[in-house]
Amino acid sequence: MSNCLVIIPTYNEIENIEAIIRTVFDLKKPFHILIVDDNSPDGTAENVRELQEEFADQLFLEVRQGKAGLGTAYIHGFKWALQKEYEHIFEMDADFSHKPSDLLRLHRACLNGADLAIGSRYKKGVNVVNWPLSRIILSYGASFYVRFLTGMPINDPTSGFVCYQRQVLEGINLDAVRFIGYAFQIEMKYRAYLSKFELKEISIIFTDRINGKSKMNRAIIIEGITGVIKMRLKSLFNRKKFQNGPNPTKKLSTR
Numbered sequence: 001m002s003n004c005l006v007i008i009p010t011y012n013e014i015e016n017i018e019a020i021i022r023t024v025f026d027l028k029k030p031f032h033i034l035i036v037d038d039n040s041p042d043g044t045a046e047n048v049r050e051l052q053e054e055f056a057d058q059l060f061l062e063v064r065q066g067k068a069g070l071g072t073a074y075i076h077g078f079k080w081a082l083q084k085e086y087e088h089i090f091e092m093d094a095d096f097s098h099k100p101s102d103l104l105r106l107h108r109a110c111l112n113g114a115d116l117a118i119g120s121r122y123k124k125g126v127n128v129v130n131w132p133l134s135r136i137i138l139s140y141g142a143s144f145y146v147r148f149l150t151g152m153p154i155n156d157p158t159s160g161f162v163c164y165q166r167q168v169l170e171g172i173n174l175d176a177v178r179f180i181g182y183a184f185q186i187e188m189k190y191r192a193y194l195s196k197f198e199l200k201e202i203s204i205i206f207t208d209r210i211n212g213k214s215k216m217n218r219a220i221i222i223e224g225i226t227g228v229i230k231m232r233l234k235s236l237f238n239r240k241k242f243q244n245g246p247n248p249t250k251k252l253s254t255r
């Protein structure tokens with residue numbers, strides 16, 4: 001039994017899914033993988049089912065009815081993981097924009113005491129390869145915007161490459177998480193930050209996908225811009241709702 005689960009949300013990732021799964025299973029650490037697929041029309045889930053015959057005890061699949069957003073896909077995955085024994089739960093994109101071998105670096109940071117390790121594109125300059133300038137400006141600008149509004153000392157709050165200690169997910173009220181697009185990444189980090197968990201950024205290089213398409217759209221951008229202001233105001237007026245905090249009774253023993 002592995003104590004590390006990598007959650008990969010997928011929508012139309014047929015060109016990447018098999019390669020990313022094989023690459024993670026080839027790493028030195030025995031990771032498990034949970035794919036949360038939103039009934040992708042391109043047959044991503046069927047491809048995963050075929051691979052489950054080869055990786056029966058390591059590869060899991062949850063298929064939802066339709067495209068319902070990256071945020072709710074992760075919440076679904078977190079709840080699934082918390083019903084099992086996993087101690088470290090990772091988020092990673094399916095498209096190789098996050099280098100699977102960096103999972104080991106995020107894991108090490110959590111083993112060394114971080115509650116939440118963030119694969120950070122902006123910890124040391126701008127480490128993004130092959131994104132158009134407009135996307136870099138949007139993403140980098142978003143980091144300034146979030147830091148300015150929330151005061152959270154994180155250079156890459158929208159990063160989708162993360163390792164959570166189990167106790168962080170147990171300490172956050174997952175049913176209260178509101179964002180469904182990429183702003184979900186900001187909300188999770190903000191809730192963890194307000195709950196006094198230790199967040200640590202690990203510098204990574206993010207390389208834009210070669211295969212398939214980004215699911216970024218206007219609604220995701222608008223949710224990010226307006227949602228962060230609402231989130232900040234809510235946290236000012238009702239801080240307790242954001243501050244579940246570490247729950248010592250739920251902490252796992254160090255096995």
Ligand SMILES: Nc1nc2c(ncn2[C@@H]2O[C@H](COP(=O)(O)OP(=O)(O)O[C@H]3O[C@H](CO)[C@@H](O)[C@H](O)[C@@H]3O)[C@@H](O)[C@H]2O)c(=O)[nH]1
Nearest residue numbers: 009010011038068069070073093094158160182214215216
């Ligand atoms: N199940 C599910 N998966 C989804 C959905 N939308 C996107 N995904 C999956 O989520 C991952 C990230 O989506 P991309 O569309 O590839 O993201 P990106 O544009 O490259 O965005 C990156 O930058 C964002 C902003 O900095 C990050 O927030 C995001 O996590 C990612 O790293 C991919 O595995 C994609 O299939 C959805 O509605 N449902």
